[in-house]
Amino acid sequence: MPRAVAPRTGRVPMLTAPHHLIEATRGQQVFARHYTGAEDLAPLLLIHGLGESGLCFEEIVGHPLLALRPRLVPDLPGYGRSPWPERALPLSEQVELLAAWIAEHCSRPPILVGHSMGGVIGQLLAEAHPESVAALVDVDGNLCSEDCTFSGRAVASDFDLFVDRNFRRLLERVYEDGLQQPALRGYYASLRLAQPETYYLNSRELVELSASGKLARRLAALEMPVLYIAGSPGGASEESVAQLARAGVRRVKIAPSGHWPFIDQPADFAEVLAAFLAEVGL
Template sequence: MTNQPVRLFYRERGQGKPMILIHGFPLDHSIWDAVAEDLSKKARVITPDLRGYGKSPKPEGEYTMRMMADDLIALLDQLGIDKAIMVGHSMGGYITLALAKAYPQRLSGIGFVATQAAADLPERRQARLILVDEIKRKGAQAVVHANLKKYSRNAEVLKYTQELMLKAQPHVLMACLRGMADREDMTDFLKEIAVPSVVIAGEQDDLIPLERTREMVERLQRGWLVTVPNAGHMPMMESPQQVTSALIELLQQT
C-alpha cells in the first residue's frame, strides 16, 4: 500500500495551452482519442491513465479522489506544467474537484463531463459497497452486469466500454468504488472555483441526472452548460465533435 503519487502513463498530442483529459471509472485514456485528436490542433492535449487503469501502475490499498488528484499534480510537475485546463469525466470529475480544492493555483480552466459535485446519496453509496462485495465473488464481470447499460445507448460505445471494464483489476475496481462512496460533497465548494468552467452533459445520461449538472452551473462563478443531444454517459465517444467544440470554447475563455 502506498500513499505516494504514482507515475502515470499518458499520451501527448499537439502544442499550446495544456489540457488534461481525465477518464472515468473503470475506463482508460483511450475514451478520449477522437476528441484529443481534434483538440490537438488547438492545444497541448495530455490523456493519462489514472492509477489502476490502462498502462499506469496498479498499487494495492485505497484510491481516494485526493490521492488520484495528487497523481495528476505529480504528472504536471513531471511535464513542467505550471497551470493546466483539467477536464474530468464522471469519476474524473470528482478527482478534478478534489484537485481544484487542494491545488487551485494549478488550474486555468475546468471541464466537467457527465459528472456532479454532490456526494452519493445513502442508497447510491450502499449500492457501491454492495458492488464491492459482488466484485469479490465475480470480478470485473460484476461491474459490467451492474453498470454497463447505464453508460450509453450506442451499441459500439457499449461494446468498447465493456472491453475496458473487463480489463480492470478487481482490487482497483473495489478501491475506486470505496473512494467514490467516501468522497466529500463539493456542492458548496463550486462557488469558490474562479476559473472558466464548462459543464458538458449528455441529455440521455442514465447515471447523472441533468438537474445535477444544472445545479453545478448555477453555483460556478464562471460556468456554462453544454447539453449533448442523443448522448448518454459517454459523450466524448458518442458525440466527439460536440464535446471538442465545447472544449475549444473553454480553451478560448482561459
Template structure:
C-alpha cells in the same frame, strides 16, 4: 508509451502537440474503470494546435498500482505527472470520476487551473435507488457481471451493442481491487458545499440520458458554480465516446470563447 513512477504506481501517459501552441496545455482525465483512450477524438483534434496530456489513472488501462481510497490520491497522481512535465498552468477536462479529480485539483490549486471542464460529473455522489441496489449487490454477483451491468447502463438506448461489448471487455480488465477501492473513493466524494470557491470559467457538459449520474444532480451542482456554462447533449454517461465530435465542438467553442 512513456511512464512515470508515482508512489508505487507506473502511470502511462501521452504528451502530444506543439509546446508553443495555442493556449496552455489541455489535460484529460478519464473516469472509473476507463482509460485514456476515452479521449481519442479530442486528443487527435486538439493536439494539432496545442499541447495535450492524458494519462491512465493508477490501476487503469496501461498503468499499474493499487486503487486509491480517496479522490485526493488520484489528484496527487495527476499533479505529480504535470510537475514532472513542467506544466504549471493548464485546462482540466475530467469525465465522471475524472471530473471529481479535476474539481479536487481546482480547489487545492486554483492558481494552476485556467479553465475547468466537467463531463458527466458531479460534486456530491448521490445514488438513485436502482444504482444503490446495484452497488449493494456488487459483492454478491460475479465481478465481470457487475462490471458489465455498470457499463451497459452507462450508454444511451440504441448505442451499438458490439461497441458496448468492447468497452465492457476493457473495463473488466481493471483489477477488482482497483474497481471497488475507487468506487469507495467516489462514494465518499463531496465538495458540493465548496464549489462556489472555484472562480474560474467552468463548462459543465452532460448527457441527457445519463442514468449513472443524472442530469438533475449536475444541475444541482451548476447552481453552486459562480461562473459555469451548461451544455446538455443527446447521449448517456459515456459522452466522450457516444458523441465525440459533438463534445469536441462544444469544448472547442468554450476554449476559444465562441460558445
C-alpha cells in the same frame, strides 16, 4: 457562448501519433499518452472515469479544434495500462499523484478535462492545487447520488464479495449492455484492465461525496474558469443539472448523448470545448 466551427465528417482522424510512456511519479508507475502541440498553448490533461482508461478520449484528442495544443492522457493507477498499485489508491492520493505528474510534465498549468470520476478528481485537484490548474471542464462528473450508477452497484455488496465475484458480474453486464450501446463497448475493454480493489474503493468514495450534496457549490467556488458539460438525455441526472443551476455553474448540454458525450457527439463536444477555451482566453 460562441461556438467554434468544426467539420461534420463523422469520425475525425488522428492528426498526431501519441508517445506512449510509462513514467514513475511519487514511486508509482503511470502509463500516459502524450500528444505534441504548440508549447505557447495551455495543454489539455484528460482524466478518465471509474473503470475507464485514457482510450475513451480517442474520439476527440485528434480533432482539429483541439490538436494544436499539447494533450496528455494518463491512465490512473489501478486502471487501463498503468501497473496496478500494491494497494488501492484513494481519490486523495490520485489527486496528489496527478499534481506531481503535472509538475513534472507540464511547463504551464493545464486545462483539466475530467469525465465522470475524472471530473471529481479534477475538481479535488483544482481545490487542493489551484495554482496548477488553468481551467476545469467537468464532463458528467458526479454531483449527487443519482449520478452513482456503476459506483452504486459496486458498493451494494461488501468489499470481499465485490472483488471475488461481483466485479466479474459487472463485466458481464457491461458486455451485454454494450451490444446495444456503443460507448459501453469501449468501457468494457477498459474495465477488463481495472483493479477490482481500486474500483471498489473509488466507488465508495464517489458515493459518499455525491451523497453530501455539496459538490456543485464547491465547483462554483473554484477561482479558475469552470465549465460543466452534460450529456443529454442519458448523462448527468436532472438533480445534478438543477444543482448546477442553483449554484450558478456555467453548463452546456450536448444532445443526443449518453454519459460519454465526447464519444456520442465528438464534433459537438470539440466545438463546445474550443469555444469555452477561446472565451476564457486559453
